[in-house]
Amino acid sequence: MAVTRNDLEGVSRRAVLVGGAASGFLFAFHLPARAVNEPVQPPDRTDGRFAPNAFIRIDRSGTTTLIMPQVEMGQGVYTSISMVLAEELDADFAQVAVAHAPPNDKLYANPIFGIQVTGNSNSVRAFWKPLRTAGATARAMLVQAAAQQWQVDPAGCSTANGRVIHAAGGRSLAYGDLADAASRLPPPKDVALKDPEKFVLIGQPLKRIDTPDKVNGKAVYGIDAMLPGMKFATLGACPVFGGKVGAVDDRAALKIPGVRQVIVLDDLVAVVGDHMWAARKGLDALVVTWDEGANAHLSSNDIWEDLRAASRKDGVVARSAGDVAKGLAEGDRFEASYELPFLAHATMEPLNCTVHLTPDSCEIWTGSQVIARAQSAAAKAAGLPVEKVTANNHLLGGGFGRRLEPDMVVAAVRIAKHVDGPVKVVWTREEDIQHDIYRPVYRDTIAASLSNGRIVGWKYRIAGSSVIARWLPPAFQKGIDIDAVDSAVDIPYDIPNFSAEYVRAEPPAVPTGFWRGVGPNNNVFAIESFIDELARKAGKDPVVFRRDMLDKNPRMLAALNLAAERSNWGQPLPARIGRGVCVQPSFASFIATVVEAEVDEQGEVYLHRVTSAVDTGIAVNPDTIRAQLEGGLIFGLTAALYGEITIENGRVKQSNFNDYRMLRIDQAPKIDIHLIKSGEPPGGIGETGATAGPPALRNAIYAATRVALRRLPIDRSLIAVGNRS
Amino acid sequence: MTTLTINGQQKSFDAPADMPLLWVLRDVLGMTGTKFGCGIAQCGACTVHIDGKPVRSCMLPVGAVRDRAITTIEGVGATPIGARVQKAWLDLEVVQCGYCQSGQIMSATALLATTPNPDDSDIDAAMAGNICRCGTYVRIRAAIKRAASERQS
Amino acid sequence: MTLSARSVLFPVVVVVLVVAGVWFVRGPGPMAFSGGPKVALADYKSNDPTGVPASLAKADLIARGEYLARAADCVVCHTSQGGKAYAGGLAFNLPFGTLYSTNITPDKETGIGNYTDQQFLNALHRGIRRDGARLYPAMPYTSYTYMSDADALAIKAFLLSLAPVQATPPANTLTFPFNQRWAMGFWSALFNPDTRFEPDSSKTAEWNRGAYLAEALAHCGECHTPRNLAFALNNRNKFAGALTAGWHAFNISSDKNTGLGAWRDQDVASYLASGHADGHGTASGPMGEAVDESFSQLDPADVRAIVAYLRSVPAVASTSLPAAVAPPAPASPREGAMADAHGKMVFEGACVSCHGWTGESSISPFATLTGAWAVNDPDATNVAQIVIAGTKRHAPDGAISMPAFGNAYSDGEIAAVANYVTARFGSKGSRLTARDVADLRKQTAR
């Protein structure tokens, strides 16, 4: 099954009618600005194609094309979404094709965000109801069309594998044969959804739709866009954040065979050539004097000092319960601060965008988590109305939040303004790492008190950048970043006196953005690290300590118990090998994770085994859930071991995989994922592993060495023998 | 004019001798299955076979290839081992975003060609140069073993 | 013996002892080994070994000075990382503190814009600054002292033709007694011959040109000749190899096993001109810089002359290198040296893609480890340094580089991979520790 190009015309023609609010915890808000997936146009009855809503197209030949409102970046969502749609539609799953959705904030808005975006592990959660409704509505219309043709009661008809069947009459019709007739019917309201007991697709480990082309080189990512007459460009922005181009000597660059032009913009230079090699060599040959500006002396140390100062101030209370002051006055009080570094995304596919700009049109090819935003950003950069911009989305070679930003599109359009004909702008890996939009630095301070082995007071303060305030301003209200406090306001434990507060502290100059695991990534690390420290103070086993505070959270408790059992929790281990546990109710999934790791005498860490137990509600595709946890754990463990972007003289020190390290296969642990059966609505899963890995590893190191690390990445010198802190 | 043998076919083109094979494949010949990830031989996304051996095409000057046979992801499925590896990859759903997987499959195929029954340390030695940012390592290991065992069956 | 005889004899004995002691410590001069009669330059009948090659004979003073400045490799030491050329500020990390190179652009306040010819010659030949203060011998004036006045002043003309850069290097941080510049006067008196190059009339013109280039300009001995207790070159072991600025400068005497004796002329020439010779590895670190900034820019005849001169340097065996370099390692990672499991892990992740399991690179001969002294050095000094800092070479097929791993890999990991690499590709594995690597990091100039 191939992933086809954007289904452009189908969408502009047809209307959508799906309702439903988001399920599960995410943001406790909905943007008031716009109803989601609203009808935009009356049905078009001219071509006999059945397009009952934004997601489903059935043509006369029976080809069923499902339009993907969420982008495929490896999380398997094209398959999961297709399964949900096909389940209610009773389509023949082997025959469905999928297409990338075109930019359209109305038709393809994510119901939780109110705009067209893939992120926050909410694709299945947010679209669960809307997609089921869309599938069921289309099915009802097809049944209606068949019943009319046969002159029978629709109630006597059933559907399966892309056919309407009238068992009593011994008749059946393929959906393709009904497309024309169905397209003339008005969509019914309030269709009934299937009883989950009757699901035939959902819950099965079906093969992914996008993978066959990914093993034979045929899959097309943004970076693979190829147009006749296309040129290739690469760019270099001022290495110092906020700096400008001073003087450029391009004589040597222009002498390189294949170099066509050198483009100098106010903050970046680009070289255009016949291929990336010429462009790259040309860029290296440019002699650029940068006007480094105000940040020329900025360093990580300054940023940390600022953040530490900010984190000592009171924040805005995001949630409180009981009487924190009183709670903290009881029993023994402890306090700790945890610090998390800037991180780059380093998606495997470097940033890129291809642009063909003419005086009155602009077409772009890229891979974006926000294709509608990319389209409007391109329009703005091109100085064209948005209708003049065609945006083609692609498979993403990794997103992780990086492709929630359209900066690579804007840069490419600005370059394309100076290029005659189409140009593909590909970032070098060095540029990708040095001009990322980074996971912010955070500092979390927790004060807690223990009485009778339980936590009776808990005061949690997050200090760090607000990505939401920049990225989705309407959602930043009353000084609280709802993402930054996610998993801190809804901590799983039963703590009588509680408060969580937020201090917005923007690092100077360094742009910050979402990174796989978003808010929970930060908060779960601090919370679960401190819980381990408290368990030790209380003289309790870390699992027992947690278990004792989870009596009101049965889903979390069940996951913890299962993970503990399957990881052989409590069984003795040799010296310098430890197990660490972490629980998290993030993204509406309940996950407990145990990492077993060894620390050698020099402080090198070896990952032995990871065991996760997960209750993510109804598991749409259990194999995808396992895969996402496996991959997410590696992602998080990579960050815990190595991830840190540092700033020196206003610029990022790291440059490529030699100094921004990735975990490799020979370091990967054995991973066991255990799914807990559940009838609850689906939770999010794509980011959970990234969140689970770091605290569980940190706690395993604590168990192995008795060194309480409070900072990531892990400082190996602190856990070497003879260097105990 | 340079002529190379790629996946059994002769391809002729103009390119400077110092141009890495990766860019010849992608930008000159339009064979985009081979991926760019780092350009410094640290990630393996650009792996192709030169006379059956895995080589990082991002650093291999095209002038150094001469008459040696090149196999890319577009052609590796035509070899029995390559086809087996691709099938194992699908059977075990190794792939996530997929961007690294061309390189992973090329490295795995080269491994099985020299080591039909690799153990974990053989897999580590052959595959540690291929980064997967999506973290599919656990399944890569399993799929290599699966591909190896299917030879026997 | 009478008392008076004794009283006469005693000082004589003392003087003889002191002279002998000085002679012993100072040792022979750098060209003493040639043994032939030395004549003053003015009296030398054959081609003048000083100056520029024939192709530049008619060039103006500045162009000639530029060639000579290249040959003397001024720029490498007088440029800091990322700084303006010749503006100084490069840090030399010595055991007793840090020394910074000076600004030799024509800036009048911070550079050498106010130097008279004589002041410039005093600095180059005698190690005496314009203000009379003594230079530290990190400035190789004991080599430059052999340079002719004409050549030195051509270099001055070139330097003064550059754009002035206002830049003051950081203050040196030497500890007592090394911060006492005046003491360098005594050192100089002992160790600086303060004499210009004298050709050996028994040798060919090519040899004499090579000697002049190698000794007066390229100052090879400053890195490749071991030093004595007084930190002066010990020419009894001329070119036998030494540890300089955290890198091993290998034996370039004619020793067959551990020096250049078994190299072909074209190998030595290629190594100088391109930083690489097949089967002998690739230059990195300070030698890589010398190739980039100096040897690669020399006239081929001058490179040949240096080779001819090197050939004549008596063999001195190194004890620090094995007698033979190791052949290629087995193709399978299962075979061959297994010394360090952790090192193997680093290697298979970050290194093998270029260097291969055999040590013979599938990417470029410049990345081949087999045969290189660096991997046969049981101290693994240069292997560790290259892993830390990376390296870049200009191969015929274009630039090829290895990235620096020092920022992301721990001292323990670097030690482990160095030990693995030397065990697998060399004839005797190293035993570096994390502490050794930490020390190496501290010694490099930056």
Ligand code: FES
């Ligand atoms: S692109 Fe060649 S190894 Fe990364």
Ligand code: FES
């Ligand atoms: S599958 Fe995404 S990088 Fe490997």
